Amino acid sequence: MPILTLTGNAADEESRDDVCPNCGKTNGIRFLGSAIATQLSTVVTTLFGDRHLDDGEKKALVFTDSVQDAAHRAGFIQSRARVFNLRNAVRQAVAEETTLDDIPAAMMASAHTPSERYRLLPPDLAEREGFRAFWDTEKAASAVVRKRVQRRLAFDLALEFGLESRVGRTLEETGSLAAHVEAGPxxxxxxxxxxxxxxxxxxxxxxxxxxxxxxxxxxxxxxxxxxxxxxxxxxxDHPWLNKYVENDGNRHWVWGGRPRQEGMPAFPPRTRSxxxxxxxxxxxxxxxxxxxxxxxxxxxxxxxxxxxxxxxxxxxxxxxxxxxxxxxxxxxxxxxxxxxx
Structure with a gap:
């Protein structure tokens, strides 16, 4: 990728006037900023998502000048990495037109190694007793555990193609997949x-x-x-939202009264639901x-x-x-x- 710069005797003055080095237009440069954590998560996810990169080389070392910033950025990067891992797994599982109900089973069938199964789960659920057996063993997980994971994946897909389908680099926004409602003739x-x-x-x-x-x-x-x-x-539609619908959108059923032991994420007040x-x-x-x-x-x-x-x-x-x-x-x-x- 070529890097264009201003040169010559008038370079300083042109720099102050934000002259574009490509087209020469005055005040033609705009600086776009982003939070450090967002940039780090994007860079790390992009690099680690390269299929030509060996798994042993997928390591990141991030420096910061604050213990609080280090904890925040580590958690943020981990959370964002899971989102992109989920989208990659969905894209790999969809080879032809299908339904949301069929994708979770295809994702689980495509995860052969413990590492691949671990990436399907959110970081806050992977170490729980009810979910750990899905990835931390060479044997097949029990039917109860697999059903629990499948239900959580189905809910993640409902968010990816529903409530959060227009936020960020989703599968729809990037053009990787397209979703529509099949409602009959x-x-x-x-x-x-x-x-x-x-x-x-x-x-x-x-x-x-x-x-x-x-x-x-x-x-x-x-x-x-x-x-x-x-x-x-x-x-x-999802089983976790039945009581939420029956009670006219009462926030209690997706917040304090949600089935958290089954792995349902929370939707606290003042957040989109x-x-x-x-x-x-x-x-x-x-x-x-x-x-x-x-x-x-x-x-x-x-x-x-x-x-x-x-x-x-x-x-x-x-x-x-x-x-x-x-x-x-x-x-x-x-x-x-x-x-x-």
Whole structure:
């Protein structure tokens, strides 16, 4: 990689003006900074991930001037290394189109040595009694241990392709793998979508062939977009989230009351957690499909040529406005009103 520098008698002055040595543009240089721990984890992971590097040479020596910094950076690098090891294992296990449910078993089947099995587990779980038998033996682990590891890997995959799919160098963001929601044929999606949008008004004119109904392609497009949005917000089914969903997103079931003995990570307050979709009013915990000012209906209004039903009081009762609107120019309507007066 060539290194370009400023030379000549005007090099000092051009350096002060941030002149780009490549194109010569003044103020054309921007400095991008990053935390030391982030840079270290990226460098170490990239070097250690080289398949041509011998396992005996995969050692790192990091210097720091503080005991606290040393402890923090060691833990941070270890944590980040596990994330990249997990992504490498997922990429190697996926040879063709598959489902999230099938990937954990393929990952475990591809881990033949204790070192390869160890890298599948988070650092805080690898030494626990309930997980250590998975890697610290030459014999096959028991069915109970393997099931416990498989459930944790399934949850990690749900985060990788769901809640955390747009954060950092994920498999999707780097283009290594692509995920989508398999929800069945378009006819099924249309049927589900029409039930969800029942009562919405469509802007149309008298010569419109739709007759006030949303076309099938628009409904299917909205349903697919809604499913992908829910996936990216973490709404992927997993046994550890059952009570969390049943209790309308009560943080207790993913924090203090989570099954920590099974290896579930914590989601303390003020951290992102999965947002599922349910009926009722919109709130900060779940996405509500029927909320008048919710995200899903707002996306429908932007995607499809429709509007939310307006309510007006008639004789003390609420009545919905008609979907048929006068499409003539406002000036013509005003003239007709003046004649009537």
């Amino acid at each position: 378009a006819t099924r999606l249309e049927a589900v979508g029409r039930v969800a949008v029942e009562g919405l008004e469509v802007d149309w004119s008298l010569d419109d062939a739709r007759d006030g109904l949303m076309d099938a392609a628009s409904v299917v497009r909205w349903v697919r977009g809604t499913l992908e949005r829910l996936r990216e917000r973490g709404a992927i 999965a947002r599922f979709c349910k009926g009722g009013q919109e709130d900060k915990r779940f996405t509500r499909i029927s909320a008048r000012h919710g995200h899903l209906l707002a996306e429908l209004v932007r995607t499809v040529d429709c509007s939310l039903p307006r309510r007006r009081s008639v004789g003390g009762r609420e009545a919905r406005s008609t979907a048929l609107r006068d499409t003539r120019p406002r000036r013509d309507r005003d003239v007709e009103t003046d004649h009537r007066r």
